[in-house]
Amino acid sequence: MTDFSMITGYNSLMNKKAVVLLSGGLDSTTCLAIAKDAGFKVYALTINYGQRHDFELNAANQIIDHYNIKDHSIVDIDLSQFGGSALTDDIEIPKDRNENEMSDIPVTYVPARNTVFLSLGLAWAETLEAYDIFIGVNALDYSGYPDCRPEYISAFEKTANLATRAGVSGNTFRIHTPLINMTKSEIISIGLQLGVDYGLTSTCYDPRHNGDPCGHCDACLLRLKGFEESGNIDPLNYSDQ
Amino acid sequence: MTDFSMITGYNSLMNKKAVVLLSGGLDSTTCLAIAKDAGFKVYALTINYGQRHDFELNAANQIIDHYNIKDHSIVDIDLSQFGGSALTDDIEIPKDRNENEMSDIPVTYVPARNTVFLSLGLAWAETLEAYDIFIGVNALDYSGYPDCRPEYISAFEKTANLATRAGVSGNTFRIHTPLINMTKSEIISIGLQLGVDYGLTSTCYDPRHNGDPCGHCDACLLRLKGFEESGNIDPLNYSDQ
Numbered sequence: 001m002t003d004f005s006m007i008t009g010y011n012s013l014m015n016k017k018a019v020v021l022l023s024g025g026l027d028s029t030t031c032l033a034i035a036k037d038a039g040f041k042v043y044a045l046t047i048n049y050g051q052r053h054d055f056e057l058n059a060a061n062q063i064i065d066h067y068n069i070k071d072h073s074i075v076d077i078d079l080s081q082f083g084g085s086a087l088t089d090d091i092e093i094p095k096d097r098n099e100n101e102m103s104d105i106p107v108t109y110v111p112a113r114n115t116v117f118l119s120l121g122l123a124w125a126e127t128l129e130a131y132d133i134f135i136g137v138n139a140l141d142y143s144g145y146p147d148c149r150p151e152y153i154s155a156f157e158k159t160a161n162l163a164t165r166a167g168v169s170g171n172t173f174r175i176h177t178p179l180i181n182m183t184k185s186e187i188i189s190i191g192l193q194l195g196v197d198y199g200l201t202s203t204c205y206d207p208r209h210n211g212d213p214c215g216h217c218d219a220c221l222l223r224l225k226g227f228e229e230s231g232n233i234d235p236l237n238y239s240d241q
Numbered sequence: 242m243t244d245f246s247m248i249t250g251y252n253s254l255m256n257k258k259a260v261v262l263l264s265g266g267l268d269s270t271t272c273l274a275i276a277k278d279a280g281f282k283v284y285a286l287t288i289n290y291g292q293r294h295d296f297e298l299n300a301a302n303q304i305i306d307h308y309n310i311k312d313h314s315i316v317d318i319d320l321s322q323f324g325g326s327a328l329t330d331d332i333e334i335p336k337d338r339n340e341n342e343m344s345d346i347p348v349t350y351v352p353a354r355n356t357v358f359l360s361l362g363l364a365w366a367e368t369l370e371a372y373d374i375f376i377g378v379n380a381l382d383y384s385g386y387p388d389c390r391p392e393y394i395s396a397f398e399k400t401a402n403l404a405t406r407a408g409v410s411g412n413t414f415r416i417h418t419p420l421i422n423m424t425k426s427e428i429i430s431i432g433l434q435l436g437v438d439y440g441l442t443s444t445c446y447d448p449r450h451n452g453d454p455c456g457h458c459d460a461c462l463l464r465l466k467g468f469e470e471s472g473n474i475d476p477l478n479y480s481d482q
Contacts, residue, residue, distance in 0.1 A: 077318045077361075084368030105406045111367035112360055115404045119356040120318075126352035127325030147404045155400040162393040163356045165346045 017130035018176075019043045019121045022072075024059030026201045026223055027179055030191035031136035034178045036067065037194055040132060043071040045124055047117050049110070050080030050088045055211040059202035066200055075120055085110040086205070093206040095216040102218050105144045108205055114147035115156065118175065122160050125173065131166065134176045140183050153177050184226025192232060199235035212237045258371035259417075260284045260362045263313075265300030267442045267464055268420055271432035272377035275419045277308065278435050281373060284312040286365055288358050290351070291321030291329045296452040300443035307441055316361055326351040327446070334447040336457035343459050346385045349446055355388035356397065359416065363401050366414065372407065375417045381424050394418050425467025433473060440476035453478045 018040035022028045035042055046060040057074070064072045080088035086107040094106055114137065121133045137148040146152060157175045161167035179187050191198065203223045204213035213220050215238040227234040259281035263269045276283055287301040298315070305313045321329035327348040335347055355378065362374045378389040387393060398416045402408035420428050432439065444464045445454035454461050456479040468475040 073322060075318065075322070077316065079364060081314060081316070082365045082368045105409075109406055110364075111406070112364035112401075112404055115360040115400065116357070116364055119353055119360040123320060123351075123353035123357055124323045127323045146406060146409045149403070152400065152403040155396070155403050159356065159393065159396040159400045160353075162390070162396050163353055163388045165350055165352070165387060168346075168387045 016132065017041050017043060017125075017128055018132035018134055019045055019125040019128065019130050020134040021117055021121055021136070022046050022060050022063065023136075024056040024061075024063060024201060025136075025203050025219075026184075026191070026198060026226075027136035027138055027187060029059075029063050029136075029196055029198075029201045030187050030194070031134050031179055032063070032067065033191055033194040033196045035132075035134045035176070040134075042067070042069055043073070043124065043128060043130060044069050045117075045121050046072065046074045047120060048074055048076045049113070049116070050078045051110075055202045055204075055207045058211070059200055062200045066197060073124060077116070077120075079110060079113070079116065082111065093214075093217050095206075095214070097218060097221070102144060102222075105146065106218060108218065109145055112147070114145075114152075118156050118160075122164065122173065126164050126166050129166070131171050131173050132176060133160075133173065134178070136179050137177050138179045138182065138184070138187065140181065148180075150177070150180055153180070183229070184222055185229035188226050188230045188232060192230075197235075203236075212239075257373065258282050258284060258366075258369055259373035259375055260286055260366040260369065260371050261375040262358055262362055262377070263287050263301050263304065264377075265297040265302075265304060265442060266377075266444050266460075267425075267432070267439060267467075268377035268379055268428060270300075270304050270377075270437055270439075270442045271428050271435070272375050272420055273304070273308065274432055274435040274437045276373075276375045276417070281375075283308070283310055284314070284365065284369060284371060285310050286358075286362050287313065287315045288361060289315055289317045290354070290357070291319045292351075296443045296445075296448050299452070300441060303441045307438060314365060318357070318361075320351060320354070320357065323352065334455075334458050336447075336455070338459060338462070343385060343463075346387065347459060349459065350386055353388070355386075355393075359397050359401070363405065363414065367405050367407050370407070370412075372412050372414050373417060374401075374414065375419070377420050378418050379420045379423065379425070379428065381422065389421075391418070391421055394421070424470070425463055426470035429467050429471045429473060433471075438476075442477075444477075453480075 020032045020042050022044040160173040203219045205217040205219050206214045261273045263285040401414040444460045446458040446460050447455045
């Protein structure tokens with residue numbers, strides 16, 4: 001098996017606690033697998049934020065069962081009351097866009113989402129006395145979201161250490177983003193080497209009624225391209241497209 | 242009337258939108274009055290986070306009515322599921338502490354609370370295309386919370402501008418903390434000059450069954466000292482102490 005400490009820079013950290021943000025998607029599930037592989041005791045945090053694609057939540061629960069994770073918090077927070085995103089509003093999800101079009105920030109952007117998610121991760125981490133927080137953001141094969149960039153993560157990490165009792169007491173929070181510089185293809189390759197069952201994950205912004213992916217939204221297109229480039233087959237069912 | 246632009250640095254900004262975090266306490270209500278006085282169109286945001294002193298929420302609603310504010314979001318988010326604070330847990334609220342004791346971060350500290358609150362304020366602000374966010378934090382007569390300090394606010398502001406579509410599109414979010422360097426006495430004096438009815442506000446961490454303040458928790462003691470030093474009478478009922 002690949003030595004992921006070479007990739008992630010993590011040494012074996014058996015039973016050191018980490019909060020891992022888990023949406024149920026491909027990236028966050030790979031991120032969870034990396035944290036577990038590095039020896040962290042995982043506290044998984046899933047945010048039910050009023051997203052239209054709530055199959056994600058079912059996926060998160062299946063992944064928790066699969067990894068036999070004992071500590072899983074699901075926080076309900078209704079970001080849809082603020083509006084402003086196709087993921088929480090009745091705005092139409094864009095389909096079949098090419099990569100140039102994806103480089104603009106799309107209507108699926110949820111205002112300040114990762115800041116809300118990381119702040120909740122920080123709140124739980126501080127209570128747990130965990131100083132490691134994992135988030136599966138990615139700045140390469142992503143959808144142009146500003147809160148996936150390294151400079152944003154770095155600014156949040158600094159804020160976290162100023163915000164908290166833990167931070168002023170000499171402990172240091174680290175926001176881990178093991179996927180941030182990977183292509184989707186690399187993420188999938190590593191995940192598969194770590195034994196991730198991508199059949200459990202849910203990526204699509206606009207799934208069909210049975211939960212199967214649409215195959216046409218930005219998230220599906222990036223995922224399918226990643227599987228293709230990595231030479232693997234996506235186990236999800238894209239038929240009837 | 243005092244020219245508050247001298248104090249706050251704000252010019253008249255009629256109908257410019259601002260999100261104001263409103264807990265229903267003395268500080269946030271004064272902060273709201275300052276934002277209104279500066280001419281902002283106020284969008285008030287109250288977070289129902291599982292605090293034990295939910296009389297705060299009733300106070301926030303009364304203040305909204307009093308100021309005839311049309312836009313008030315109440316976001317429910319259960320921080321008590323993380324535990325770790327006397328404000329959300331069954332941990333006893335400290336009473337009758339002296340100021341030296343208050344300089345330690347107390348059990349009433351809620352992990353990452355202001356980061357969670359500001360991130361929600363940012364989410365709403367971005368949706369509204371409002372770039373001004375007011376929070377009534379105070380770094381002098383406060384309870385030693387790390388997320389009330391200017392360096393924390395500055396770090397969050399930087400994060401906010403990196404986190405958002407608005408920030409990367411050339412707009413700049415500002416986190417306004419007009420009270421941050423004021424004593425409690427100064428806050429009360431300014432609030433009274435702005436016509437704040439402090440009888441509507443709720444400060445106590447551990448109110449009695451009828452909502453009246455206990456008069457012994459850190460928050461009550463700081464408030465009472467502030468009224469005394471400013472030469473004013475707190476309109477709340479502290480009898481039966």
